[in-house]
Amino acid sequence: MNCDLHCHSGYAGGVGNISLVDIEKTMPLKGIDIVGTGDVLQKQWLNTLKSSFAEEGSGLFATAPEANVRFVLQTEIIFTSPVGEGRKMVHHVLLFPSFESVDLCRELMNKWDVKLNIGRPFIKCTGKEDLTRRLYNIHEIDPLIESIPAHVMTPDGVYGSKNPVTSMKQFYGEGIDIINSVETGLSADPTILGQIPELDDFTLISNSDAHSAQLHRMGREFTTLNVRKNDFPSIIHAIRDNHVCCTAEFNPTEGRYFLTGHRKGKKGHGDRYCMYSPSFTPGGGKCPICKKQLTIGVLERSQILKEAQGGDDRDWGYRPKNSPDFVHMVPLVEIIAYTLGIRSSTSKRVIGTYHNMIEYLGNECAMWFMNEAEIEKRLIGNVEESLLSNILMIKKGDFNFSPMGYDGTYGRLSIGERRDIFGVREEHLIGGQATLDRW
Ligand SMILES: [Zn+2]
Ligand SMILES: [Zn+2]
Structure with a gap:
């Protein structure tokens, strides 16, 4: 069963309008069977979902019995909690077994003064213990609610470069005990996550995080689960027991945060930019153009985490036992x-x-x-x-992305030859005139 369990509606900031009809048209073309509703805690979207779905006992929903797409009630939330000198924001996916559990979660969050009129609500925590308590409160609503750290390697993921941590526990505290899986995100795949020792104990899943129903967004990543039945509990058990047949992944170099750098158009940059594979990042991680801290890419973060967690013996390409098969798409x-x-x-x-x-x-x-x-x-x-x-x-x-994705920019497709991901050092330092270094 092909599942894309992390999407957004038109209510998540700065995105296009997505209708259920659009999703139902697109997903069969892509070959996706199960799709997340996105933004299920947002009031208007929740009302739309409630009035559009026919009641089903399986925890999966559809607009009509004959539709060949089933929906899972899903949202992304943002936990914020102090880390080091600053406050770290971490995106996090929740899956719900029923509208009742969604309503109870909304009640709980109302008590916490969480604003639920936006697609991705913020849950402000005072620290690890507070975050753990809230995570448990959410899970006490229904034992089938599932919690998944989203796109873990991107700047807004738990391993991201903003206010960085070196282990998930540093952010989630004891709450880590009820987390069973992590989402790879577009800029990472099982090879990159295989570099990080603590992930050996987690299921790896992949989702599109689509903000529009267009063909290059929906289902652009997904997970093939081995489920006993076509229902919500079977999906959750497959995630918890790592019954993942395969994940389908972006080539990570296409993802928007693969390499370290600063994109053009950034403050003080004009049309100048720079990008680096880990060993070429300038000392102190400072941008040679604007002198500010560079956006550290997923590849570099994976190497930092590997070292911090004692995984020095993991060569590039090392795959732990839990690692699913995957295809690059x-x-x-x-x-x-x-x-x-x-x-x-x-x-x-x-x-x-x-x-x-x-x-x-x-x-x-x-x-x-x-x-x-x-x-x-x-x-x-x-x-x-x-x-x-x-x-x-x-x-x-035999293809590559050139330039590769970096600092919020997707990689640009180039078909014909492979490219070494560890050998990139590109600096366009002079406006309008490129000084290009490439090994
Ligand atoms: Zn997100
Ligand atoms: Zn810069």
Whole structure:
């Protein structure tokens, strides 16, 4: 069962409008069976969900019995708690078994004076003990509520570079005991998380964190769970017992926080930027352009955490026992746009080509699990040759993102050759004129 358990509605800050109808149209094309509602604690969205879903006893919901997508009641919240000199904000996913448990959670948060008119409510804590107590309070509502640290490696994740910690316990305290899994996030995959020793005890799952129903956002990451039944408790048990068959991941170098650096347009930067693999980061982590602290990327954070947790013997590529199989995916609309030389992944011609391809593939996810011969058999003669050859090159791993993702910017797709992720040092120090170093 393909699950994308972390999404957003139109009520999470600065995002497009997502309707349930859009999601129900998109998900079967992508091949996703189960999807998170997003923002379920937000009043208007909650009312929309309550009035749209037919009652079901399984803890999974649908707008109609014949719909082929099922929803899980889900939100992201933000825990904030003092760490070091500052206050650390950590994004966190909650899954609920019923509307009743959602209502009770809203009541609890109202008592805490949490503002519930936004998609991602803030839970302000005075420290680890307070955070632990609140986490337990939430879980006491219903033992099937599940708590998942979101996109753990990004700046807003528990391992992120803002007010950094070197272990999850430093932030969650004893509350860590009721956490069973972590979300990989777009800039990390099981290889990167395999570098961090304490994660050997957690299930790794992957979700899209989509803020729009567009084809390159929804289901761009997902988890294939081995479940006994099609119901909410089975999903939760599969997460708790690590019955993950596979996660489908972004290539981490496409994610917005893969390398360390400062993007262009940042204050004091103009069109200048800089980006580094871990061993090239300037001393003190200071930006050579604006002299401020660089945004430390996921790759570098993984190496810092590995060292801090005594994982020095873990070579790159080390995979602990708990680590699921995974595939790297590039959103198919991005491959089409790249091949056709069109800038926008949402252009009519790109979408038309996409729908045509899905007729031969069944759905998009299925393609990433097919071998090259099978893809060729289905697409040859049915799509442009250059498109087929680009897809096959990506399947082989002959592609890269150049520049890679860094400081909030997605990586830019380039098909044809691999690139060494540890060898990047790019500094565009002079406005308008690039001084480019690349090893
Ligand atoms: Zn988030
Ligand atoms: Zn800078």
